Amino acid sequence: MNGHVQDKASPFSIASIVISMTIAAIGSGIMATYVPFVLTQQGATWAARLAVPALAFGGLLGCVLAGPLIRRVGHARLFACSMAMVIIGAVLVAADLPPIWWIIARGLYGAASNVNFIIAxxxxxxxxSNEWRGRAMSFFYMTFVLGLGGGAWLFGQISTDGNLAPLVVVFVTALSILPIGLTRLPNPPAPASVSVNVHMVWRISPVGLVGVLASGGLSMVVQGFTPIYATLNGVSQGEVALLMLVMQTGLLFIQYPLGIISDRLDRRVVLLITCGLIVLAGTAAVFVTFSTFILLMIVFLVFGGAVETVYSVANAHANDRADPGDFVPLSSTLLVAWSTAATIVPLGVTFLAPAFGQQTFIYAIILVAIAYGGYIVWRLKERGPAPEAERENYEVRSAQLPNAAALTEPGATNPQSRTH
Structure with missing residues (x-):
């Protein structure tokens, strides 16, 4: 079956999957901006902040449960079920319930979206096929992230009076089921189970493991708290939407060039440069006011793009040093590490923000970047430069999506399944 599919498949054959997930990303972008904006405007900033770790914790549960559920009902049925969970979450938001239900809705979305991503x-x-898989995955990541940005922009065009925005999310989510539901591609084998081996991953790549931990906190904090920060400063709905759209373009303008450079330099050096960019952007974000909004957008473009770079380059660095047989536990452990940090760090920011103010999330990002940068310097002194032969070709990845590459392979011990 696998060989037959590889012979017949073409880049066009995966269009239905990419289209479905891009449409779903538009709905996600709307909701990711709508929830913090409305809750903050209503005075429930505590709920807007708690919704960030709830999203990450739901994502962790989704990643753990995806494999068993796919083995039970198959890819197509579970995709429809998880999209139904996204719709349920949007309906809970649209129903004008107390803020605690909005937090629950974000947790449901986190679980469902990660299941959908693993399926896709x-x-x-x-x-x-092996010849174009890397390009296909990079294209998929880029369209998904740009879909998130497009959804954020669309939010800026929708009135927040009433429940039109979550109803639009219900519509686009239902629409996203159609392309993948009608695909003629056969169901792939069930993915591998999540197997966590922190000791093994630490032995393979301490810098990679710590980098993924750092990026989990960095990504959820910058993406989750930026719209809250902007809303608290009286920024209009349209400007909040534009700010979130600009942040997504960091994938193109920051991550991609730095990722290409990491194919030519020691990836740890590139990670150190990236940490420096995060510290510089964070420092600028503390002092640049919303009265100079264009300059602020540039700062947050660098902010978001540099965070994306930490995730993708740290992943690549870990994969450079892993044997093919270690790929499943490596990817599974990085997945759990990212999701755990993405839950704990925003939760800490949520509880510290009342004491340290609106810019607490910026301080947290700067501190994490400094700590990780310091660790990289120490490792460079300890081990020295990495041999060039250890490096493999860089692929675009997003810190907003789970590190689930190995989970999509049924056995994942075959070296041929590991393409970069």
């Missing part, structure tokens, strides 16, 4: 990536890995 599993299908892509199964359908794509």
């Amino acid at each position: 990536q599993s299908w892509l890995n199964h359908a794509a």
Whole structure:
């Protein structure tokens, strides 16, 4: 079956998967901006902040449960079920319930969206041939992230009086089921289970493991708290939407060039440069006011793009040093590490913000970047430069999506399944 699919599949054959997930990303971008904006405007800033770790914790549960559920009902059925959970979450928000239900809704979305992503990536890995799989996955990441930005921009065009925005999310989510539901691609084998081996991953790449931990906190903090920060400073709905859209373009303008450079330099050096960019952007974000909004957007573009870079380059550095047989536990452990940090760090920011003010999330990002940068310097002194032969080709990845590459392979011990 696998060989037959590889012979028949073409780049066009995966269009239904990419289209479905891009449409779903538009709904996600709307909700990711709508929830913090409305809750903050209503005076429930505590709920807007708690919704960030709730999203990450739901994502962790989704990543753990995806494999068993796919084995039970198959990819297509579970995709429809998880999209139904996204719709349920949007309906809970639209129903004008107390803020605690909005937090629950974000947790449901986190679980469902990660299940959807693992399903989509599993299908892509199964359908794509070795010759163009890397390009297909990079294109998938970029369209998904740009879909998130497009959804944020669309939020700026929708009135927040009433429940039109969550109803639009219900509509686009239902629409996203159609392309992948009608695909003729056969169901791939069930993905591998999540197997966590922190000791093994630490032995393979301490810098990679710590980098993924850092990026989990960095990504959820900058993406989750930026719209809250902007809203608290009286920024209009349209400007909040534009700010979130600009942040997503950091994938193109910051991550991609630095990722290409990491193919030519020691990735740890690139990670150190990236930490420096985060500290510089964070420092600028503390002092640049919303009265100079264009300058602020540039600062947050660098902010978001540099955070994305930490995730993708740290992943690549870990994969450089892993044997093919270690790929499943490596990817699973990085997945759990990212999700755990993405839950704990925003939770800490949520509880510290009342004492330290609106810019607490910026201080947290700067501190994490300084700590990680210091650790990289220490490792460079301890181990020295990495041999060039250890490096593999860089792929674009997003810190807003789970590190689920190996989970999409049924056995994942075959070296041929590991393409970069």
